[in-house]
Amino acid sequence: MRSEFTYTDGWHPTVNPSARMAVHHHRFVQLLDDHRGILNEVPRRKGGSTLRLTRFRSGVGVDAVDLPGTVPWVPWWLPASDAWAAGIVSGVYRAALDDPRPTVAEKVVYDRVRTRFDEGCAGSGGLTVGEVLHGVLDAEHRALDPDLPRLELVSLTRSPLRDIIAEALTDVPGGLEELLGKGARAQGRPLLGLGVATSPEGVPLNLRFRLSSRAMEVEPLDCDGTKRHRGKPRPVTTDEAADLIRHGRLVPGSRLMATAEVVMALGGRRVRHYGNTYGRLTEAAHHLGVAVDDLPAVFWPDDEDSWHYADLPSVGGGRYPLHLLDILTCSERARENVPHLITHSLRTGRPVRLEAKETLDASVSD
Structure with a gap:
């Protein structure tokens, strides 16, 4: 009998990864000393299928505008060869491309991701919808930050x-x-x-x-x-x-x-267990008549396994994290600053609090 069991559900597929992705990857290796894990394909209601436009009010904050295309549940765990399942994800990008509000630069990024996702599904070789999309966007982030650890996150359906x-x-x-x-x-x-x-x-x-x-x-x-x-x-x-x-x-x-x-x-x-547990390990242990602290179980408090490496003030209050596809539309100077933001965030253990300039490019470049 194996003496150890490691389960990772800290990363969900999503059409536009947040700034948590980079910290997740670095902390994964730091905490687990491994590069292999499970991709969390249990869908969240309207989760992972929303594209947003980030528009700025200089000195105030980000105004995030939802684009059409969000669906109730994304079947991440279904085979990417299933045209209906894959089409749900492609449809999110297509709806954004048909909308008049995104800029030319934003549409170029959306179209590139959609094309690579569709190509990945066509030659998926047994991968799931979630695995294909994660692979496409993981590669996009790696082009942005070559030091991003390479993780092999697979669907539980194949593990x-x-x-x-x-x-x-x-x-x-x-x-x-x-x-x-x-x-x-x-x-x-x-x-x-x-x-x-x-x-x-x-x-x-x-x-x-x-x-x-x-x-x-x-x-x-x-x-x-x-x-x-x-x-x-x-x-x-x-x-x-x-x-x-x-x-x-x-x-x-x-x-x-x-x-x-x-x-x-x-x-x-x-x-x-690497990933949020929402108190359910403690709950299960309680109903089985034991204290989770008395068990040979290691897990990290919710939202301490990873965090957003940088965020901005939101017009509606609070903070709005950076997102991968938005960063990809920025200038070379802004993109080159991203690895430095990630390094600083990892060193301090918290997000870098950026100021809201007139644009995202200016905010990240500063």
Whole structure:
């Protein structure tokens, strides 16, 4: 039995990576002393599919304007060879290209990314939608900062970790459904989201726990708001869920992963988790009657594994992080300043607070 289990879900695919990406990559190697991990393909509602224009009010801040194209859920975990799934991501860039508001420079960048993504999907070789997009944008960031560590982030649907996770979920003391019921009752929630899956026909599915029936279930996930995929909820047993994981057809969300990791730790494995846990490791341990601090588990507090290397004041208040595609539209002088910003942020352990000049180029160049 392997004595160590490392799980990384600190990076999600996204159409325009934020300034967290560079710090994530550097900290990944620093904290884990490794270059291999899992790409987090569990979708967030309207997450990772929004392109924004950054417009500046000199001396005030950034006014971020959402472009059309955002979808409810992106099926990152589906094969990139699936034209419908890949088309959802391409559609975000196409909507931006059809909009009159982006500048010529912005459209050049959007079109380059869209073209490389489409080409990557055409020759994907078994990669997922998320893997292809991440590869394209990772290469764009590496051209901006050649010192960015090279990570091999793969989809859980293709990772050998699947068997270990599946085994842990079938070994939950008292049963997985009983544990999930404790969590649902404690939070007063009739439904708990657990992850995403794929039907034998390639339909994206939502996995959840229903308190009233004390059981897990799957139903089609309406990714793009078109109701293309329909169907009624279908019960799923723990053994069935475990088989889906083993066969690369279920990607557990943070709640299921936390449960699996606590069970592994109870069994003597040393567990390392890189990425936000949202308190769910602590919660799972509590419902299993142990304190997470007493387990051989290493994890970092939320948002301390990585952070944005630089941000700007926002017109609406707070701070707005730099984003990769916006930086790529800037002058050579501004782009050359990015590695220095990253180095400074890593040294100080916090974002560089930039001033809002008349443009992004001026703000980053200063």
